Amino acid sequence: MPAKRSPARRPTMKDIARRAGVSESAVSFALNGRPGVSEVTRERVRRVAEQLGWRPSTAARALSGEGAATIGFVLARPAHTLGVDSFLLQLISGIQEVLAERHLGLLFQVVEDIADECAVYRRWWAEHRVDGVLVVDPRTEDPRPALLDELDLPAVVIGGAPDERHPHLSTVWADDAGAMASVVERLYGLGHRRITHIAGLAGLAHTQRRIRTLRAEAERRGLTGVESVTTDYSDAEGAAVTRRVLSSPAPPTALIYDNDVMALAGVAAATELGFSVPADVSVVSWEDSALCRMVKPWLSALSRDSAEFGRTAARELTALLDGGPARTVRVPVPRLTERESTGPARPA
Amino acid sequence: MPAKRSPARRPTMKDIARRAGVSESAVSFALNGRPGVSEVTRERVRRVAEQLGWRPSTAARALSGEGAATIGFVLARPAHTLGVDSFLLQLISGIQEVLAERHLGLLFQVVEDIADECAVYRRWWAEHRVDGVLVVDPRTEDPRPALLDELDLPAVVIGGAPDERHPHLSTVWADDAGAMASVVERLYGLGHRRITHIAGLAGLAHTQRRIRTLRAEAERRGLTGVESVTTDYSDAEGAAVTRRVLSSPAPPTALIYDNDVMALAGVAAATELGFSVPADVSVVSWEDSALCRMVKPWLSALSRDSAEFGRTAARELTALLDGGPARTVRVPVPRLTERESTGPARPA
DNA sequence: TTGGGACACTCAAGCGCTTTAGCGATCGCC
């Protein structure tokens, strides 16, 4: 009978203390860079710890009031919506980069809706699981800021507009309004007068910002054939809306899609209807990813650095954890990368 | 001066004990469904706990030897590779579904390479952070199983082939070999004799399985114009390889791509070279996602239920955590969904 | 009537770490 594998035991501070010939407290002081031990002892303790491969137990740390060294990230999207999303993974990898440096863990959860998301925050808080959270997809009517405020859970909202009512939350956002204005400006310059914006989820704050800006820009120029249509971001709805608006008596000559997936589906739908891109209709994707260069014509798109977005958000959160003040930081305005899907409007 | 917000305090078992007029241990017994308290006391304690909104502190639990109620997931991929991957998010959402039921957290980390991944496992283990891990992208020469064995960390390998050398690991896998055989069978039936397989990363176990099977199937049929080319899964390499093989003197009449992104890029590249799909060349994508129906022609693809894959893996892991035996489970063979990108080979 | 369980519960130790209080020894200072 084979001897039961002796599972490697994790060394504790007690082991270090014994080996170094000091008390546990001395070890704690030494390892945490606190005063109370001499330099030579500190060095010795450090060496022993290193040698033993010691790592602090997060559980013990958390229990003695040090925090869980973990930050939380909840994604409230129905599972099937998660298909192809370049933004998200990029964002997460950016977040990770920053968190990893500080040895902070990322607790990740996917839930169905905002109510579930709130429940998760409550649970995490009660379970002592996270020190702070990153909030995505801020809504127009959003219960989360108030909740996080109540729980006193440090948080940064990704993609939200600044919100005075919750001074404890940091916000990292891109200037959608500015980007939308510049896109309209450009399309207008190309001669486009009828523009349809195939937007994302109606409840999202940035969707509303884009819609409002589009309307304002249209009014400013006296355009009447401009509208926004909200969708669920799926290729199916993107295609459906495209077909609908292009079949109307006075179809738009330019389409702005709130993500790359819909833009792609939209181009396919337009082509099927006999519209040529960009000769008959110009297309702009509000998300630049590999997808945009995977179809002909290449899609003109608003590009932003999603990973950097994530890094910025994570940095703000760590600043908050370090006791810094809540801030609102704006990442660079997404820029329009013009490729092949945009061109001059066909003269009426 | 506004009163400092009194941060809500989390109730502890002591609070419950006081309110219910029993000892802490009684509370523990009651709440954990252990014998030692009467039904009426148990019920009373439960009510008080509920009322107070109590949740066990994972930190305390973990410290008293109960495990961290968390499972780990490391993704070893260079950040820029993470662009568009439908499989991954689906997989994760499937995993979540199962873990959420059991209130298990998912600690997620993105790293650069396998060495880093191993370091993360060691750290998590030493820090008491996770009870088990899910391993993806198994390699042919993979240091991870041995490490996890050494650390005695329950783990399930996703997408690996069964491995007798590590009887403590569970494995969840799809039968790539069978799927590849069926694809070759079908293409052969359509008259294709020269087939190129644009594979993924050479180091991945399933890449090798597919390559081996393709070679075997070709030999069995006496085909000589069959080869596999490994890539990094990116659209760029997918397109480049496509251009190269289609420019050769005897170009293949069928292309099998190891993911949807490359298939898409491949179709675009082929079209640019003047090849018509499927008239001149058939295309199969080894991944079915919304992408495959977003371009014309619609891509024929191997479909599998990635979310279910994730659920299965998570279930195996929880079984392992519950003390169950390591197992090897096979998810259904991916099936070829024929759409518009495959057709009869043009007669020589 | 009494001894022995079974039951319902309490006590206290312990998980690995932080932190406050305290205790000798050394040091500076007038």
Next chain:
DNA sequence: GGCGATCGCTAAAGCGCTTGAGTGTCCCAA
């Protein structure tokens, strides 16, 4: 040379929970 301050360290409590070892009560069999 005596005093308090400082230094380097130890002892011990506490974080919230689990758990094995009691303790007291009640009931039944002998």
